[in-house]
Every structure is written in structure tokens, then in C-alpha cells.
Amino acid sequence: DSDTTGLDLVLLMLLVHSPGHVCRYPLGMTGGKIQDEDISASSQWSESTAARYGRLDFHDGDGAWCPDAVAESSSLKEFLQVDLRTLHFVTLVGTQGRHAEGMGNEFAQRYRIKYSREGSLWVSWRDRQGSQIIEGNENAYDVVLKDLEPPIIARFVRFMPVTDHSMTVCMRVELYGCEWLDGLVSYSAPLGHEMIIRGQHVNLNDTTYDGAVGISMTEGLGQLTDGSWGLDDFTQSQVYGVWPGYDYVGWANVSFPSNEVEMMFEFDRIRNFSLMKVHCNNMYTLGVRIFQQAVCYFRSESDWEEKAVSFKPRVDIISPSARFITVALGNRMANAIKCHFAFSDTWMMFSEIAFQQSGVQHLSRRNPTHKTDDSNTRILVGCLVAIIVILLAIIIIILWRQVWQKMLEKAFRRMLDDELTARLSVPREAFTNSSTSDAESTSTYERVFPLDYQEPCGLRKSPEFRATENLVGSVSSQQILGDLPDMVPHYAEADVVRQQEVPSTRGYCIAAVGVPLAPGRDGALEEFPREKLTFKEKLGEGQFGEVHLCEVRGMQDFMNKDGSGPCNEPFLVAVKTLREDATKNARNDFLKEIRIMSRLRDPNIIRLLAVCVESDPLCMITEYMENGDLNQFLSRHELQTSTTDRLFHTLIHMATQIASGMKYLSSLNFVHRDLATRNCLVGTNRTIKIADFGMSRNLYRADYYRIQGRAVLPIRWMSWESILLGKFTMASDVWAFGVTFWETLMLCKEQPYSQLSDEEVIENTGEFFRDQNKQVYLPKPACCSDAVYCLMQSCWMRNAKERPTFQQIHSTLMECQGYLHTD
Numbered sequence: 001d002s003d004t005t006g007l008d009l010v011l012l013m014l015l016v017h018s019p020g021h022v023c024r025y026p027l028g029m030t031g032g033k034i035q036d037e038d039i040s041a042s043s044q045w046s047e048s049t050a051a052r053y054g055r056l057d058f059h060d061g062d063g064a065w066c067p068d069a070v071a072e073s074s075s076l077k078e079f080l081q082v083d084l085r086t087l088h089f090v091t092l093v094g095t096q097g098r099h100a101e102g103m104g105n106e107f108a109q110r111y112r113i114k115y116s117r118e119g120s121l122w123v124s125w126r127d128r129q130g131s132q133i134i135e136g137n138e139n140a141y142d143v144v145l146k147d148l149e150p151p152i153i154a155r156f157v158r159f160m161p162v163t164d165h166s167m168t169v170c171m172r173v174e175l176y177g178c179e180w181l182d183g184l185v186s187y188s189a190p191l192g193h194e195m196i197i198r199g200q201h202v203n204l205n206d207t208t209y210d211g212a213v214g215i216s217m218t219e220g221l222g223q224l225t226d227g228s229w230g231l232d233d234f235t236q237s238q239v240y241g242v243w244p245g246y247d248y249v250g251w252a253n254v255s256f257p258s259n260e261v262e263m264m265f266e267f268d269r270i271r272n273f274s275l276m277k278v279h280c281n282n283m284y285t286l287g288v289r290i291f292q293q294a295v296c297y298f299r300s301e302s303d304w305e306e307k308a309v310s311f312k313p314r315v316d317i318i319s320p321s322a323r324f325i326t327v328a329l330g331n332r333m334a335n336a337i338k339c340h341f342a343f344s345d346t347w348m349m350f351s352e353i354a355f356q357q358s359g360v361q362h363l364s365r366r367n368p369t370h371k372t373d374d375s376n377t378r379i380l381v382g383c384l385v386a387i388i389v390i391l392l393a394i395i396i397i398i399l400w401r402q403v404w405q406k407m408l409e410k411a412f413r414r415m416l417d418d419e420l421t422a423r424l425s426v427p428r429e430a431f432t433n434s435s436t437s438d439a440e441s442t443s444t445y446e447r448v449f450p451l452d453y454q455e456p457c458g459l460r461k462s463p464e465f466r467a468t469e470n471l472v473g474s475v476s477s478q479q480i481l482g483d484l485p486d487m488v489p490h491y492a493e494a495d496v497v498r499q500q501e502v503p504s505t506r507g508y509c510i511a512a513v514g515v516p517l518a519p520g521r522d523g524a525l526e527e528f529p530r531e532k533l534t535f536k537e538k539l540g541e542g543q544f545g546e547v548h549l550c551e552v553r554g555m556q557d558f559m560n561k562d563g564s565g566p567c568n569e570p571f572l573v574a575v576k577t578l579r580e581d582a583t584k585n586a587r588n589d590f591l592k593e594i595r596i597m598s599r600l601r602d603p604n605i606i607r608l609l610a611v612c613v614e615s616d617p618l619c620m621i622t623e624y625m626e627n628g629d630l631n632q633f634l635s636r637h638e639l640q641t642s643t644t645d646r647l648f649h650t651l652i653h654m655a656t657q658i659a660s661g662m663k664y665l666s667s668l669n670f671v672h673r674d675l676a677t678r679n680c681l682v683g684t685n686r687t688i689k690i691a692d693f694g695m696s697r698n699l700y701r702a703d704y705y706r707i708q709g710r711a712v713l714p715i716r717w718m719s720w721e722s723i724l725l726g727k728f729t730m731a732s733d734v735w736a737f738g739v740t741f742w743e744t745l746m747l748c749k750e751q752p753y754s755q756l757s758d759e760e761v762i763e764n765t766g767e768f769f770r771d772q773n774k775q776v777y778l779p780k781p782a783c784c785s786d787a788v789y790c791l792m793q794s795c796w797m798r799n800a801k802e803r804p805t806f807q808q809i810h811s812t813l814m815e816c817q818g819y820l821h822t823d
């Protein structure tokens, strides 16, 4: 069942903004999809030259549509009309004269096009230079194709031959394009302004707007829906021979006292909106920036609904490139949307706005620049080239899909099999050197995506370690816990270790409190007496067991053998139990987790205190901290402006501790895989310890994404390579740290990427992978300094090697803390 997920993802990645998707399908004059009754004309010469004979490449009747030439005075108004039934995006038209196997010689040398979206308001098409006249045919048989630049969005299209009365004209036509799925029928906006920069006039008007242009623009479509996006430098354009600023519609803040521009979008019917994408210029050196905020209102009946959607894009202080900003519209139903775009600088410029509706596959409608062909040979060459290109594209897509499918399947299967999050573990990648069975799949990844991960050094397994592994399960717990060489456990060791039954050997229990489990040490391993645990509260429930909050008395006596246990007061512990009916694999994992946990010794990592494994249910007793988890702790906290500096200091102190704990884990080459505030516990004096039982808790269910109901993934915390390639490394923990750090500074008031749905988060992951500046980053938290945000962002570098190590993060934060202290 991972296949479909993989495939969906591939489709998602191929379809969502694949540039160069060509919207140039014949709409059905030749193919017959357009019915006879949808083809009409102002007049006809005879029954055999009626409108329905005006189909390109058809020879029926007298071979074309010919208007009534007698009515000379009306010849300027003759037209052949095609009703496409729904709105279409028309990018290309083809015309032909009447040949009728040598009998005819009538054709239109020039023609104009009019179009209408609803059938009453007609607009004359103009090219980008403002001309209405299209050069047509030169003989009666050749097809002449003309690109419509700008393209038309319409339901009705009229071809109007331009004649000089001296000759009869006949036409056969075809339209090319695709259906206009956006459903947008008009937008209105204030008139674009003129900018004068370095003595150059930059006109930011909406040149192709086809509605009414008065004090503002209403009831039309134009440049913002023409499928072409402006360049980073707004004074330049890909269109030849136009003035500076042609691609953009832009406004200066001086004319808007409210500091925002209102735009309204009207649709053909009530639709369910998931996203709006706004292509914005960001040449901040010239005072142009992406909007600071968008607030959108919805109307489905006659009134605007009160509840608005507002969105603040991340303010990018680094890149001046133009980009699409995605505004999540939260699946609201509406047939009109009104958005207020707030200025963040003197100028705001848009070149394209598109809407995506729930359940509608949005195809990019970018229109490649295309030379007009007007002779037979050119058409032939063009067609051949097109066919070759299409074939190549198909081959590439098939290959690409196969590769991706393979990789994604592997990645997903791996994630599913790993059951992912429940434990602290070491990535397989760390062991490619010694684990040959894994080498193949790893090399596949490496070949396709040379991500060049640094193999953590010194991780080759020693022979002794292997021996230990093989012994585990059949020997005493002392060997499990005490004889481990200082070596990292292999994540895939479940394959090696096959635990039979839990041996009921006397003394198969340990208390790890304060006892360094050095090899050879004769730790007295006793079962922790269950009766000393007093159940207080259920913290959570997982697939294989539960986590309880318990109170313990007499832990002191139990641990006194070492004399370094916690104080004698009753204190809180977290008790993780394994369900009695758990599978053998789950049991093995549980014991493995015990083994791993028992080796962790750091002031910022939750400690395993004791275990009960003599009888079912198996349980492990870990520290719990009186202030609960960091997420709850912080979200209870109210931001008081008077103490912002102090608060910031406290938050940095907390983050430093998390970094310190992670530094320790990374020194052991442990990969946590689920670092998040929900997995950090808060003690007295705001000590923070990293734990790992977040996923079993109902409270945080929304933080995990369920794949086919099986594995659950904390996708909002996961690096792109973890999601797409199943790679979990120290560097992906660093990514998660960045997100955790963000949560902390946001006081956990917001889920990461809260505006995005799970699917959109995965889509965003694809953008991180493609790295075309379309990825959305978490925004800078309010109380965060630039330097700290910079550190945070460095955790989300696409190249894992460029992310800082926990060592570096920790020392940076320590410095930062020192600096704050001396302030």
C-alpha cells in the first residue's frame, strides 16, 4: 500500500507547478468535440457554406464557412462564432481558406478576434503591442497558426475576417488551449502606477486588462491571469518590444492611506478554495517587496462573511528574486474572494495570481514563447520537432517516474518498517560500510541524488560488538546492559537479535539509577518492585503500550546501594509499559530501547531509572519532570511585553539546553528522529530534558501524519530528505532542532506551518528539494533577533552538510546567552 503513496507523491511533484506544461490542445473544430450547434455565424453565403463547415481541415459542404458577401456594408461585422460551452484558456488559433479540391480560392488575409465569457459583453482581442489585426492566410489550403499573446480566457470566440469588399472570404478555423479550471471570471484592482526610477519610466499598468478601466479596473481579466510571470528585475521583460515594467501590475503606497491594496476575484460558481498563489516581485533594493500580509474575505451568498483568512509571508531579507507566495485559503466555499494586500515597502508588484481548488488538479498554464509559422515546411518541421519533444518528454517522465517510484517506495517502506519514531536510534546510513545488504539501496539514492552525506566516522562495528549482539537475549541482563562495549547499537539489529522469551532468570531486572553501567561492573540487578508505583495519570497510549505518570515512594532505599539517587520524597516518574499481548518484535524493540536508554547519561536527557522485566507487563521507569512537557509549559505562558528581554533570555536558555542534550546524543551518533517541544520535559528552574514519548500521546495526534493508517510521521519537524528519501541523520535532527527552536520562541502558540495542510507540507518539502526559491520557511518569531533567526534558518539548509552541527549550535547559543546576560 506504500505504492500509491509513492505514486501520489510523484504525481504531486510532477503536476504541481511543473513549468512548461503546455496548454495547446485542439479544442475540437477538427476533432468534432465542438458540436455543429455550437458553431454559428453572422450570415452565410449558402446552405453549403454554413457555419458548421468552418472546421479546419474539413472538406464537407462547399469546403468552408463563407459569409454573405452581398451585404457589403456589414462586411466588417461578419463573424464565425464558436461556443466552447465552458471557459477555456485559448492560446493559439489556426485558420485556413476554402480550397474545395481546387474549386475554391477564398481566404481571409487578415482577421480579428472577439471573445466573451458570458455571451453578452464582447471584447476585441489585442496583441501585446495593442494591435487587433491578425495576419491570416495567403492561399486557400495552408493552415496558418497564430499564437494568442496574450491568451484569451473565454467561452465564446468570434473570428472576424477583415475584408476590403473586393473579394469574398471563406474560413475554416481551429482553437487550441485547455479548459480554464480556475473558474475566475474577473478580478478588479486599482489602476497600476507609474514609477520613475533613474530617469526611466516604468509603467506598471495592466496592459492586457479586458474589463472596464475607469478609476479602477473592474470586470475583466488581464496580465495577472495570462500565465506568464515577471522576471526578478521588473524593468525587464521576456516579451519583445515592450516598455519597462510591462510584466507587472504595481502600486505605490503613497496612494493608499490604508496601506493596502484591495483586489476582488469573482468566480463562475461557488467553489472550494484551498490556495491562492501570488507571484510577487521583491527587488527590495528599489523599494519593491512582497506583500506584508494578505487578508481575504469570502462571499458565497450576497454578503461577505465576517471570518477572514489572514496570512503573513516570511519576510525575506536575503533574496531579491520574484517568487510565488502561497496563501492557504482553508478550503473556504465562495464565488467571490476579496483580498487586502498590505504593503511592506514603498512598492508592491504582482505578475500573476492563481487559485487552487480542493480536488482540482491545478496545471500550470505557462505559455512558452513561440514563433509563428506561416509556411507548410515550417509547420511540418514544427510538428516533427513537437512530436520528438513530446516523445522525449514522455520517455523522460516514464523514466523519472520509475526512478522516483522506486526510491519513494523504498523510502516509505523503510519508514513504515522502522516504525519510525518510537525510539532513539542510529541511522542505517551510518553503517553502510559494514552492512553490505544495505549498500545497494543506499548507493541508489546516492547515484540519483548526490547528497553526499558525511558518514559519521569511527562507526565500524567491532567483531566483539557483533558477538554481543548475537548473545543478547539468551544471556543475562547484565550482558544486555553491562557488557556493551562503547559502541553504537545497530539500528537494524532487530534482524540479528532474535529474542526467544524473556528469560525468567532470577534477578533479571536492573535499577540504573545513578549507576554508571560500565562494562564489568557488578551491578546488583534487581527487579523494581511494582507495588511501589502509584498510578496518577495516563500520559498517553501507543500501539504497543501505555505511558503512565506514577508516584514512587522508597526509590531511595531501592537505589541506596549506590547512594546517589534522588531525594527521599515521593517523586514523579513516567512508566512506559508494554502491552502483554505485544508481538515478539515489539518486545525486542522494548528491550532494545531499555538497552539504549540505559546508556544515556546527560543532564539534558531524560534518564532511565529502573525497569521491571521479570513479569509482564514489561515496563521502564524514567524520570518525569514536575512541569510537564515544554509544549504545554510554554503555551500556558503569556507573552508579557514588559519582560520580553527576560523572556527571550529564558527561551534561549531552554534552547541551549536542548542543543546540549542533542550534542550529547550526536556525540554518541544517536539519531533521535522526533525532536520537538512535546518531547522535551521541564523541571524546576526550567531545566529541560529531552525525552521520547510524544507520539503515544493523544494531545499531539495532529502533529503526526498518518501514512495509509500505519506509520505516523512528524512531518512538520522532518527534514526534506527524511520525508522524501527516508534519511534520518544527525543533520535531520538539526533540522528538527530548528523547528523545535522556532516552536520555543513562538511560545508554542502555533503549530509549525499551521497554515498548510499535511499534503501542503509535503508539497513544500518538494519545493525544498527542487530549491527554486518557492519553499516556504517558518517565519521569524516576534521576539527573535536576526542573528538567532539566522541560526534557526541555517538548520533548514537544503544541503545537509551546510547545516550546523549540534556542537556549533550549542556554542553559538552559549555565546548568545552570555551576550544577553551582560546586556
Ligand SMILES: *[C@@H]1O[C@H](CO)[C@@H](O)[C@H](O)[C@H]1NC(C)=O
Pocket: 203, 205, 206, 207, 208, 243
Ligand atoms: C500602459 O502604459 C503604457 C506605457 O506608458 C501605455 O503605452 C499604455 O497605453 C498603457 N495602457 C493602459 C491600458 O493604460
Ligand SMILES: *[C@@H]1O[C@H](CO)[C@@H](O)[C@H](O)[C@H]1NC(C)=O
Pocket: 253, 254, 255, 259, 344, 345, 346
Ligand atoms: C511607504 O513606504 C515607505 C517604506 O516602507 C515608508 O517609509 C512610507 O512612510 C510609506 N508611505 C506611506 C504614505 O505609507
